[in-house]
Amino acid sequence: MTNALFLLDPDHDDVPVNSDELNAGWKITLPAAVRRHAVQAMRLRRGDGLQLSDGRGLRIEAVMDDPDAGLVEVHAFTREPAPVTRLSLVQALAKTGHDEQAIDVATQIGVDEVVPWQADRSIAKWKAGRTDRKWGSVLDAATEQSRRAWRPELAPCVTSRQIVSMCLRANVHGDLVIVLHQDATDTWSSIEGLAGELSERCLADGRPRTIHVVVGPEGGISEDEVKEFVDSGAHSVRLGTNILRASAAGPVALSLLSRALGRYA
Structure with a gap:
């Protein structure tokens, strides 16, 4: 043991x-x-x-x-070396602890960065000095639980406008931004191919790149937000026919990505 x-x-x-x-x-x-x-x-x-x-x-x-x-x-x-292909969870604030459940499981899966997001439909509000300490404690506990030598980085809380900037930067640096949306027409299989190509580029040149998974709150991501993200270079996809809670969508996507990237033997 x-x-x-x-x-x-x-x-x-x-x-x-x-x-x-x-x-x-x-x-x-x-x-x-x-x-x-x-x-x-x-x-x-x-x-x-x-x-x-x-x-x-x-x-x-x-x-x-x-x-x-x-x-x-x-x-x-x-x-232990840090992963060259990094996984980032952009998690919208959600009520009743669904956001904390998401980052807890994501940490156990192996996420490398957690980005809190104050989405248009987020009911919960980010409180500097309080919420960040609470999220940090969740990351600490999950890191210890999963016996990880790398604790996920906790980024500052971002707005939807800042996610647009993230998408634009991804176009320049070769990163990938995935927006999980129930009404998207693209399926997950296309994403795994893009993730594999990104991983191959990382291995070839040794330059770290990041795959960002964007997850909305309980009410979902607004149509305006999705349009802005996609227009800025993000890929909007659906995981399947079932609608997942805000606490489950990110971990499911990260599990699939981890397998596609060879993190799971």
């Missing part, structure tokens, strides 16, 4: 997680919050294995040395 993973703050002065400073046998004193989670919630004892990560690719294999002091001993460490 894979050992539990705990995120360390890469900017915390008391916990240096630069791989250049690590050696087998090195001791790390866990921050208080991580110690409580590991010892009190997870019940880890002396000699139990665990993983630590900075959320930026560093994975540390360690063993609990002194639970009371929160002291662990490093056994090994690796630095």
Whole structure:
């Protein structure tokens, strides 16, 4: 069984997680919050294995040395490369926690970036300093749950006009923007072909590119928004005949893309 993973703050002065400073046998004193989670919630004892990560690719294999002091001993460490073909979820704000459910599952699937979107039909409102902390906590928990060494980036909340700009930039940089829309005429099969071509270009030149998946709120994306996005270079597609909730559409699309990109063996 894979050992539990705990995120360390890469900017915390008391916990240096630069791989250049690590050696087998090195001791790390866990921050208080991580110690409580590991010892009190997870019940880890002396000699139990665990993983630590900075959320930026560093994975540390360690063993609990002194639970009371929160002291662990490093056994090994690796630095995992970031994906060259990145997956981004542009998730519209949705009520009753459907947006948080979406980013939770998306993180477990392997999304690389989460972009909150204040859509025209979003009932929920983004509150700086509050909603961003809440979404960040969801990403942290899902990263630990899925044992990921890379935590998804949480981008600033965007407007529909900013998504138009994203579509225009994608045309220049070779990225791909996919808008999930129930009335679209294009089907998913065409998207997998485009994703495969983008991935091949990334492998050929080594330059990172991003596939953005845009998901609307409960009431769906307005016709004006869809038209603006498509006119700016986005691809409007439907996943199938069933209409999915705002919490499910993004994760389903990301799962299909992950398989098409070879992330799932």
